[in-house]
Amino acid sequence: MKKFFLSFLTFMLLLCSLPYQVVLADDLDLPAQSAIAVEADTGKILYEKDSEKKRDVGGLSTLLTTYLIFEAIHEKKLSLKDPIKLSEKALALNDIEAAGTLPMEANQYTVEQLLTALLVGNSSTAALALAEKVGGSEKSFVEKMKQKLAEWGIQSPHLINATGLNTQTISGDSDGKEDENQLSAYDIAVIAKHLLQDFPEVTKYTSKPTALFSNTQIENPNLMLEGMPNYRSGVDGLRVSNSTKGGITFAASTTQNGIHMITVVLGVEAVDGDPYARFVATSSLMNYVVRTFVSSIVVKEGDPYGKSKATIMDGKSETVLAVAKKDFYIVEKQGSQAEPKIQFKSDQESFRAPVKSGTNLGKLHYTDPDKIGRGYLEDQEPTVDMVAGKTIEKSFFLKVWWNEFVRYVNEKL
Structure with a gap:
């Protein structure tokens, strides 16, 4: 009983020493x-x-x-x-x-x-x-x-x-x-x-x-x-x-x-x-x-989010990094332990080369885990456009021809 009383007293002292909490x-x-x-x-x-x-x-x-x-x-x-x-x-x-x-x-x-x-x-x-x-x-x-x-x-x-x-x-x-x-x-x-x-x-x-x-x-x-x-x-x-x-x-x-x-x-x-x-x-x-x-930043302008990338057809590279078109901020409750879901979704399965730097590739979507009421005006959660971080040139014409042939065989035969 003595140990319990001491533990309880310690807990109350710690509680009183905490900073003033904001009103909910x-x-x-x-x-x-x-x-x-x-x-x-x-x-x-x-x-x-x-x-x-x-x-x-x-x-x-x-x-x-x-x-x-x-x-x-x-x-x-x-x-x-x-x-x-x-x-x-x-x-x-x-x-x-x-x-x-x-x-x-x-x-x-x-x-x-x-x-x-x-x-x-x-x-x-x-x-x-x-x-x-x-x-x-x-x-x-x-x-x-x-x-x-x-x-x-x-x-x-x-x-x-x-x-x-x-x-x-x-x-x-x-x-x-x-x-x-x-x-x-x-x-x-x-x-x-x-x-x-x-x-x-x-x-x-x-x-x-x-x-x-x-x-x-x-x-x-x-x-x-x-x-x-x-x-x-x-x-x-x-x-x-x-x-x-x-x-x-x-x-x-x-x-x-x-x-x-x-x-x-x-x-x-x-x-x-x-x-x-x-x-x-x-x-x-x-x-x-x-x-x-x-307010906290998810990704800065010109930076990728994680391994966000898009597939390139007939290019000198098979993929290109998708980077944020502008700074992307979200607003969260201070001290929130809820895990947000942030996901890059490409506009299409692949893009045919050449792909110029700045070409829209898709969007970064934020799913809010801690909504108030309906969550967002017009029920639209935040997104940011993701664009090609660099230009991907078209590959050598023989390689392009070969890729076309392989795709034809796989799809038609």
């Missing part, structure tokens, strides 16, 4: 109706709380509006210097305080000016003007929004406009029909991931604490940017919104400890109207991610 995801109860955190590059879900329930999201839906505008610019259908004359419908929104009122005396602005108004000043007038320019009408633009979501696997979204404004806010009739764009925290994360990956230049706008619009300095409502009350290093966007029905919301992006993350909080509880509640909740979520996960 199940124990992190954010003061929000829905929330999600994902790694922006791989789409790995790092935290979620009721993340797939559709909710009224207000202006957060303009992240999708923003995506379609940048897409039109990249497709040369729109230029940053193009002038846009504001329609009466767009100008009418500028008289609504909840719609992001900005000075709009000129009635005509360039695409770049309107992007600044939208992404720094949260202007609904700018969102609608840009949407009408891209879609021809707001109704047509909303159809484009739905089509884009369908491409990303988001089915049956409830979208009624390009601005995210509540119908009562637009009409000014408190007794009128009340409706609003509805998306889930998961949906918002998917949109933000595509926006940041396809058009990273968006953060040149969203990271600005202030900007000039029509000779007037406008202020970004994202209080986590530099110089703001809730400043946090690394935060570069994305969108703050007050939903009439869904409450206060925030979608943010940041890079912390090598992890590029997207966070979304919907319906944040704000005691006594606390204007900082959404930012405090977001910071708590970011702290959890940084303390719980680590």
Whole structure:
């Protein structure tokens, strides 16, 4: 009994001396109706709380509006210097305080000016003007929004406009029909991931604490940017919104400890109207991610993974090393003992020489052993393209002829 007591006492002393352990995801109860955190590059879900329930999201839906505008610019259908004359419908929104009122005396602005108004000043007038320019009408633009979501696997979204404004806010009739764009925290994360990956230049706008619009300095409502009350290093966007029905919301992006993350909080509880509640909740979520996960490199650009190689026909070499086209990172829980599965899969059984250096040979696939929820946005686990590490020249013509003959005999006779 004495030995047992001493052993137990030693165990308790060791336990007390251990460093403070990070809170588990199940124990992190954010003061929000829905929330999600994902790694922006791989789409790995790092935290979620009721993340797939559709909710009224207000202006957060303009992240999708923003995506379609940048897409039109990249497709040369729109230029940053193009002038846009504001329609009466767009100008009418500028008289609504909840719609992001900005000075709009000129009635005509360039695409770049309107992007600044939208992404720094949260202007609904700018969102609608840009949407009408891209879609021809707001109704047509909303159809484009739905089509884009369908491409990303988001089915049956409830979208009624390009601005995210509540119908009562637009009409000014408190007794009128009340409706609003509805998306889930998961949906918002998917949109933000595509926006940041396809058009990273968006953060040149969203990271600005202030900007000039029509000779007037406008202020970004994202209080986590530099110089703001809730400043946090690394935060570069994305969108703050007050939903009439869904409450206060925030979608943010940041890079912390090598992890590029997207966070979304919907319906944040704000005691006594606390204007900082959404930012405090977001910071708590970011702290959890940084303390719980680590980003590690699987293979560096130009390096093979293990013995990854592809078979070559009629070449001076029978195989070629498959090397990573770019650095390949994964995100794991710190101290995880789960064994990941990483496998190279070639696009085809063999490649006929000559094969040039940089030719795509296949992909390196990562199978995550420790998923949270559905695991990854759009259910896509990380992969990286693997390419030929060097050029394999075609062999001497007599050897090629002989190889053809042997293959014919083996296959036909």
